Amino acid sequence: MNHDLLLANIAKHIQLDEDEKQRFCAYLQVKKVKKKQHLLLEGGVNRFAMFVVSGCLRSYHLDENGFQYIQQFAPEGWWIGDMYSLITQEPGHLYIDALTDAELLLISKVNLEKLYKEIPKFNFYFRILAERSLVSYQERSMENLRLSAKERYGKFCLRYPTLTDLLSQKQIAAYIGVTPEFLSKMLHA
Amino acid sequence: MNHDLLLANIAKHIQLDEDEKQRFCAYLQVKKVKKKQHLLLEGGVNRFAMFVVSGCLRSYHLDENGFQYIQQFAPEGWWIGDMYSLITQEPGHLYIDALTDAELLLISKVNLEKLYKEIPKFNFYFRILAERSLVSYQERSMENLRLSAKERYGKFCLRYPTLTDLLSQKQIAAYIGVTPEFLSKMLHA
DNA sequence: CAGAAAAAATAACATAGGTTAAGAAAAGCG
DNA sequence: CGCTTTTCTTAACCTATGTTATTTTTTCTG
Numbered sequence: 381m382n383h384d385l386l387l388a389n390i391a392k393h394i395q396l397d398e399d400e401k402q403r404f405c406a407y408l409q410v411k412k413v414k415k416k417q418h419l420l421l422e423g424g425v426n427r428f429a430m431f432v433v434s435g436c437l438r439s440y441h442l443d444e445n446g447f448q449y450i451q452q453f454a455p456e457g458w459w460i461g462d463m464y465s466l467i468t469q470e471p472g473h474l475y476i477d478a479l480t481d482a483e484l485l486l487i488s489k490v491n492l493e494k495l496y497k498e499i500p501k502f503n504f505y506f507r508i509l510a511e512r513s514l515v516s517y518q519e520r521s522m523e524n525l526r527l528s529a530k531e532r533y534g535k536f537c538l539r540y541p542t543l544t545d546l547l548s549q550k551q552i553a554a555y556i557g558v559t560p561e562f563l564s565k566m567l568h569a
Numbered sequence: 570m571n572h573d574l575l576l577a578n579i580a581k582h583i584q585l586d587e588d589e590k591q592r593f594c595a596y597l598q599v600k601k602v603k604k605k606q607h608l609l610l611e612g613g614v615n616r617f618a619m620f621v622v623s624g625c626l627r628s629y630h631l632d633e634n635g636f637q638y639i640q641q642f643a644p645e646g647w648w649i650g651d652m653y654s655l656i657t658q659e660p661g662h663l664y665i666d667a668l669t670d671a672e673l674l675l676i677s678k679v680n681l682e683k684l685y686k687e688i689p690k691f692n693f694y695f696r697i698l699a700e701r702s703l704v705s706y707q708e709r710s711m712e713n714l715r716l717s718a719k720e721r722y723g724k725f726c727l728r729y730p731t732l733t734d735l736l737s738q739k740q741i742a743a744y745i746g747v748t749p750e751f752l753s754k755m756l757h758a
Numbered sequence: 759c760a761g762a763a764a765a766a767a768t769a770a771c772a773t774a775g776g777t778t779a780a781g782a783a784a785a786g787c788g
Numbered sequence: 789c790g791c792t793t794t795t796c797t798t799a800a801c802c803t804a805t806g807t808t809a810t811t812t813t814t815t816c817t818g
Contacts, residue, residue, distance in 0.1 A: 441715065447715070449711055449714050451707060451710070463700065463703055463704050463707060464707070464708075496693070501689075503689070504689075504692045507692050507696035507699055510696060511652065511656055511699045512656070514652055514699050514702055514703045517709075518653070518706050520706075520710045521640070521706050521713055522630055524710055524713035524714050525745075526636070526638045526746070528804075528805095529804080548764090548765065549765075550766085556714075557713075557714030557715070558805070559805080559806060560766075561766090561767085561805095561806080561807080561808095562804090564765095565768080565769095565805090566805095568768090717774075717775095718774080718775070737795065737796090739796085747775070747776085748775080748776060749795075749796075750775095750776080750777080750798085751775055753795095753797055754775090754797085754799095757797075760818090761816105761817090762815100763814100763815080763817095764813100764815070764816080765812100765814065765815080766814080767811080767812070768809100768810085768811080768812095769808100769809090769810090771806105771808085772805105772807070772808100773803105773804105773805090773806075773807095774805085774806090775802105775804090776801105776802075776803075777801080777802070777803095778799100778802100779798100779799090779800095780797100780798090780799095781796105781797085782798100783795080784794080785792100785795080786792080786793075787792080787793095788790095788791090
């Protein structure tokens with residue numbers, strides 16, 4: 381079943397009885413997307429937190445020169461969204477799209493708020509997730525200041541071991557913040 | 570009273586009755602530190618989340634060449650800590666010290682866990698904090714990739730308006746990730 | 759499978775920011 | 789208040805990474 385991967389993930393942090401599982405799953409909706417399909421555009425409001433059941437998504441910024449800067453990859457088992465827009469329900473700056481065909485579970489902001497009220501231990505679950513994610517972005521902020529491109533490439537490989545040989549160099553370059561030309565040169569040097 | 574600033578901050582997000590306030594405050598300890606005093610060294614375990622009542626703290630990394638990279642400034646009303654070490658209770662990589670004499674409220678990891686059990690709405694409070702902090706570090710990660718030093722300086726000024734003319738250029742340089750020499754040149758160009 | 763589109767490689771040249779060094783100004787401290 | 793230490797400024801030179809352009813290779817799609 382679609383929901384098993386997510387329920388297993390949740391079970392690592394909080395215990396849900398059958399009734400709670402039912403109620404939680406009732407708040408979810410399944411979505412299938414094709415490769416390259418967009419789920420969020422700059423200026424849009426992100427109304428859903430998205431859990432990747434299969435496939436791979438990414439979130440990125442686009443600058444005025446058309447360069448992409450990838451904030452996150454979301455392979456199987458990861459959550460993704462524009463946290464800023466999701467929290468505030470204001471228009472955000474991120475794009476989110478699918479790098480492969482993918483199957484998602486969505487929970488709307490509205491349902492998420494209901495969930496927190498009805499089953500407060502989800503505050504605990506999402507606090508743990510937010511804290512871990514926070515640590516990861518704190519590290520990346522510092523890495524992006526103090527490490528060379530080659531070192532950032534190394535960190536990318538550690539963070540996404542399953543994606544290292546799956547993604548194009550263009551995607552990896554946009555994640556570590558160099559041009560594809562430079563990444564190519566670097567990998568051959 | 571020392572605790573008012575923190576209680577006011579909490580009151581913005583959750584409602585505590587008098588008894589809950591009492592119990593919460595009983596978990597806190599007051600600490601006064603002098604300028605330049607360290608609260609955490611690399612390799613140490615961060616046992617306390619720290620709330621700044623007055624003064625200013627900072628957290629930073631030190632690289633093998635002795636360069637500092639500042640992760641966060643914490644003026645009055647901010648929380649600070651080594652999130653990684655605090656969550657895992659493993660040795661961390663951050664240094665934390667005082668940029669001015671400062672007065673802090675500490676809550677130990679142990680008491681924090683008790684607090685979550687006894688007054689579960691603190692899960693909500695710290696979830697909100699973690700989420701906001703997450704958004705801020707997500708933004709900084711991307712800024713550190715895509716913005717020039719001058720643009721990062723601009724973001725620093727927006728993020729810490731009260732510190733812009735308080736901190737030395739050396740501190741600001743270590744936050745935006747350039748050498749003090751380059752920052753000086755940049756500000757005079 | 760063929761043609762088109764996207765990605766990767768390579769190379770010459772350009773630039774933001776780093777390095778080193780030295781002096782000037784400011785801040786800390788006895 | 790004077791001495792010491794730290795910070796700031798300036799400038800010449802250096803390096804990692806960007807830019808532009810071209811060719812080759814790979815992937816997509818009918």
